[in-house]
Structures are given as structure tokens and as C-alpha cells.
Amino acid sequence: MLLTLQCCGQDTDGLYRAMEKAIARSEGSWSGSSNSHSAGEKALAAQPKSGDWEIDRRLLKIGERIASGSCGDLYRGVYFGQDVAVKILRSEHLNDALEDEFAQEVAILREVQHRNIVRFIGACTKSPHLCIVTEYMPKGSLYDYLHKNHNVLKLSQLLRFAVDVCRGMEYLHQNNIIHRDLKTANLLMDTNNGVKVADFGVARFQNQGGVMTAETGTYRWMAPEVINHQPYDQKADVFSFAIVLWELVTAKVPYDTMTPLQAALGVRQGLRPDIPENAHPKLLDLMQRCWEADPSKRPSFSELKVELEVLIVEAQETSGAVNGN
Incomplete structure (x- = not known):
């Protein structure tokens, strides 16, 4: 990783200092990328109710x-x-x-x-x-489910989790909201193992101009354009989803041998998690399209949802054929 740090040139120095200052913001919020705490972790999101929402x-x-x-x-x-x-x-x-x-x-x-x-x-x-x-989400976060409980997901369960995330994110994007901190610690499970998107602490309505430049989120899941303080839009959430998908496939923490800062500097130069072995080829293709460096090449959550739903049907048919034999 030293090579990575040295290859960035003079621009790295300023980025390094800026990132160090932001580490506490992005990694040490309600749950860190490596030390999630709780069953209800980051359950801070979502839904209006009729009547008065002011709490007594x-x-x-x-x-x-x-x-x-x-x-x-x-x-x-x-x-x-x-x-x-x-x-x-x-x-x-x-x-x-x-x-x-x-x-x-x-x-x-x-x-x-x-x-x-x-x-x-x-x-x-x-x-x-x-x-x-x-x-209150009694089964806690996907982060805990994967990393504390060391659950390796079957393809059918993995796909159901992924589709749930896509449905929630598609809804947000259709309503011009960018989450900006999509990660497994912010994906919570209900009693039926359904997954819900949570924590809107850094979410924003997307301006009609359609671009933002502020760096926010968590480094291990952050899109390169966000790290680079370049204009970004909803496709930054799609990049984060690619890392979530990688976690679901591998049950590992992304870039677990690196510090958050080293991971961010690496992603900035094109680093991505190692391609998992023995994973479904269509899932791997989808994952790699989601973490493209060029945001315009990444699919939308609407497209992802359709692809994953098709994959669920294919997986069920394959499973049925195997069981039938």
C-alpha cells in the first residue's frame, strides 16, 4: 500500500490531510466500518405518518x-x-x-x-x-449479520437482500434523494429478514442542477468521484451498492487489510475489492458494472432491480431442476 500512497504525487498530501480530518465524521458515526455495535444500529430513517409527527x-x-x-x-x-x-x-x-x-x-x-x-x-x-x-429493527444490521455472526449467504438469500436494497434505493432516487452513506451497517433487518434502508443523517435532496461536490459517507464504500471532490449524483449510491453486494457475496469487510484512508486513496486510483471466486457470473458482472469509475456507465437501481429479480427466477429454476433430479 506504500506504493499506492507514494504514487499519488503531491496531490496526495492535501487529500491525505483532508481525509484524516474527515475520518471521524465518516467512519466514526453511529457505526464504524469495522466495529458496528448494536442490534438497532443506525436505525434512523424513514416514513411520514398522517397527523402530527412531533413527538411528546x-x-x-x-x-x-x-x-x-x-x-x-x-x-x-x-x-x-x-x-x-x-x-x-x-x-x-x-x-x-x-x-x-x-x-x-x-x-x-x-x-x-x-x-x-x-x-x-x-x-x-x-x-x-x-x-x-x-x-425498532430487532434483527439489527446486515453488517452485524455478516461479520459478527459470520453468516455466509446462500445465493437465494443474497439475492433477496440485494433486491430489497434496490427497491428501497430506487424509491429514494425516484424521489430525488441521494442517500450518500449506503453500507451494510445502514441496512437493517426486520423479523422476516426483510432489509430496509436506514440512516438519513447525510442524505440530501438532489438539486435540480443534479450535482454535488461535498465529500460525505464512509470511505470503504465511497465512490471515487466523491473521494475526489468531483461533482456527483445518484450514481454515487450505485457504487456504494457494488461494495455492499461484494460484502454479501464474500461475508468480508471491504479492504480489511487497509485503513479507511488507504482504501480511499486506492479507490481513487482504480482499486476495487478482489473479484470473489465461485460467485454467480451474472452477479459478478453486475457488481463490476456498478463500481465503474465512470458514473455514467453504472446502471440505475431500477435496472439493477430488474436484473436481480430475473436472477432470482433463474436461480429458483436451477434449484428446482437439481432437486427434481
């Missing part, structure tokens, strides 16, 4: 803390008899920028409603007592 904090029962971040904590709780996840911002860390980010997250949560998006229940928006309440 007096009616919110706070239970055990299940994750911690740099500016707040995630708790399990109960609200009107329902198990919920509660993200509470620490009042001592509040400033204008954090309050703006909180308001942006709530604005997005109020707009989204889909079975593959974690359901938004409400929020306390009266400073300094800011919190966001979502449904």
Missing part, C-alpha cells in the same frame, strides 16, 4: 443505549406501546450546523414511505431536546 417527549420511554456517535446516542425505547429506536443529539454538541443537519434529516424522513425504508415515527424538534424516533 414525556410519552417517550427511553431504554438501553444501543449505539453511540460523535454528537449523539441511539437508544431503544417505547412510544405508545411500540418498540422504537431513538436518536438523541447531545445538547452540549449542538450548534447551527448540527441543527441544520438535523432539520434536513427530519425533512427527508417526513417525505419517504416505502416497505424497504425504515419507518419514521416522529421527532422532537424543540432545541435543545432534539431526537428522531423510528421503528
